[in-house]
Amino acid sequence: MFNGSTNPRTLEKALSLAPAADLTVRLLVPAAVVESRLRRRMELEPPAERIFEADLNVNMRSFAVFEAMHDLLTTSGREIISVEYTDGPSTFKSICRIERQILSALSRFDRAVGEKQIELPSHRADVTTGSATTPPRNKDMGSRLAWASIFALLIYIGGAGLTSLAQLAIARLIGPHNYGIYSYVQAWTSVLAYLATLGFNVSLLRFLPAYRASGRLDLARGVIRFALQRSLIAATLFGMIGAASVLFLSDPTERGLETSIVLGMMAVPLVTAYALGATLVRAFGGVVSALLPERIMRDGLLLVLVALLALSGFRTVDAPSVTLAVLVSSAFTAALVFIIARRFEPPGLGHAKPSYASREWWLAVPPLMLITGLDVFVSRAGVLVLGWTSHIAEAGIFALALNVAMLVGLSRIAVATMFSPTAADLYVRGDRRGLQQLFARATLLSAGGAILVAVPMMVIVEPFLSYFGEGYSAGAPIARVLILGYVFVALCGPQQNLLTMTGNEWAxxxxxxxxxxxxxxxxAAGVAVYGLLGAAVGVALALSIWSIAMAVYIRKRLKIMPGLVFALLSIRPSAVDARQWHWFLRASK
Structure with missing residues (x-):
């Protein structure tokens, strides 16, 4: 109705999927009356509500759709009562007619129940209560999706809160130098672990639903086994190479750094494991359950372990001990994720004999491996560069400022979680107009959430960082620069997800x-010239260039405008004139 592509065949298919109603009532209202009411309603709407309102022509075109539906229902033998809205008496007569039809239907239903009671006297109690005759209601899919989105966002917020709390405790306990070691090690651990997933943390979301839909559980089990085996082997090799490099190439005087890196390399296979396990849970339909272990349990357990270390006095809380706590929490998280994945596993999958399409799976590895690994690398590049150049304490300050700034990107991540599957579906169906509108909506949500977080954070960042201990308040200007960089990324919307879900992985x-x-x-240039602030400017500048490059490619390749540009160009002075589509609904020009 809204995108102009509705045809009788589509309507017929949609009606055939809907449960047949016992009684269908059609209310006939003159077009002039409807148009007058629509105009009056739109004139009284606040400007903010007009943004979400379809224009007059779109609404009026629904008359033809309803007429086509009436013809299809009549042809299929459905009983339809038409109620004409002309004057009070005629409307009252129609209501009385509908009432008689409903009472007649209820009497037929009661007789059927009575006959069933006579035939099955032993089930009298069940019949009289209606439990045996009332069909189960289908769940409202839209409501489920909405609640899933809300829960996902709440988990992201809760996880961000736990992460911030854990980082606060760690930073206060171990000081800038040890926190720099810890951050440097965690940056390398994350980069290597996500490179080791070989991109299967993304591609499994495409392969598994497709194989399940086609009934190929053998391929589904095969790709799971293939992904886990190859990824865990890669993670183990990465960890061993990293640990060996430290033992042979590092400075012997930096024992704390050596020990922390070795422990971090031991955690690489565990991080890879729970990343893939969470992907399996999402692919099996447990979107919210997939977020809980990584976003809540991992950092929650880390916080508990660090608190126990501090309270017990068993040993000094430093970078190696905190990294050991990360190793333990990662192991528990990986175990929990696979327990949850087992619970969500589709029936019959565990007994299916695995089949393999190795060539197809390997082809998806290089681009997705680069995307997942480099995504982590880009966000941690400042910490890595400072660590490489032996600015360990500065790396700790920069890492804390970066963690604060990354809170701004929380809305983009949450939006992207729900954006990706819908974008893939629209692209497969060739609905370019719908994809443009979805991307614009996602961009506005991403940008709005980022700005809501960024504005207060810019104000309170200095006193906030001072709570982490002495020396950290110097990271306030760094955090402000990084916040601006992440706001710019949010203003561009989930571009990376758009490219991935439309088959443009290599791009x-x-x-x-x-x-x-x-x-x-x-x-590197920023650190050499301006120190920490230069590193922050470099990261923000690189994020901006990266976002602009993706926007240019998306515009040229997919013919999709940047979301904010599309929204701004689509706004017209009056929604009542009905000359333009609302930007949610109309195609780009």
Missing amino acids: AATTMIAGAVANIIAC
Whole structure:
């Protein structure tokens, strides 16, 4: 009705999928009356509500759709009562007619129940209560999706709160130098772990639903086994190479750094495991359950372990002991994720004999591996550059400022979680107009959430960082610069997800490589010239260049405008004139 692509065949298919009603009532209202009411309603609407309102022509075109539905229902033999809205008496007569029809239907239903009671006297109690005759109601899919989105966002917020609390405790306990070691090690652990997923934390979300829909549980089990085996082997190799490099190449005087890196490399396979396990849970339909272990349990358990270390006095709380706590919490998280995945596993999957499409799966590895690994690398490039150049204490200050700034990107991550599957569906169906509108909506949500977080954070960031201990307040200007960088990324919307879900993995990977290179160069130059603030400017600049490059490619390749540009160009002075589509509903020009 809204995108103009409705046809009788589509309507017929949709009506065939809907349960047949016992009685269908059609209310006939003259078009002039409807148009007058619509105009009056739209004139009285506040400007904010007009943004979400379809224009007059779109609403009036629904008359033809309802007429087509009436013809289809009549042809299929459905009983339809038409009620004409002309004057009071005629409307009252129609209501009385509907009442008689309903009473007649109820009497037929009561007789049927009575006959069933006579035939099955032993089930009298069940019949009289209606439990045996009342069909179960289908769940409202829209409501489920809305609640899933809300819960996902709440988990992201709760996880961010726990992460911030854990980082606060760690930073206060171990000081800038040890926190710099810890942050540097965690940056390398994350980069290597997500590279080791070989991109299966993304591709499994595409392969598994497709195989389940086609009934190929053998391929579904095969790709799960294939992904887990290859990824865990890669993670183990990465961890061993990283640990060996430290033992042979590091400075013997930095024992704390050596020990922390070795422990961090031991955690690489565990991080890879719970990343893939969470992907399996999402692919099996447990979107919210997939977020709980990584977002809540991991940092929650880390916080508990660090608190126990501090209270027990068993040993000094330093970078190696905190990294050991990360190792333990990662192990528990990985175990929990696979327990949840087992619970959500589709029936019959565990007994299916695995089949393999290795060539297809390997083809998806290079671009997605680069995307996932470089995504983490880009966000941690400043910490890595400072660690490489032996600015360990500065790396700790920068890492804390970065963690604060990344709160701004929380809305984009939450929006992208729900944006990706819908975008993939629209692209497969060739609905370019719908994809443009969805991307614009996602961009506005992402930008709005980022700005709501960024504005107060810019004000309170200095006193907030001072709570972490002496020396950390110097990170306030760094955090402000990084916040601006992440706001710009949010203003561009979930571009990386759009590229990935539309089959442009290599384009996303190429832009990620360019962004990573620009990030390293900008950070190194910034550190050399302006120190910590220069590193922050370099990261923010690289993020902006990366976002602009993706926007240009998306515009040229997919013919999709940047979300905010599309929204601004679509706003017209009056929604009542009905000359333009609302930007949610109309195609780009």
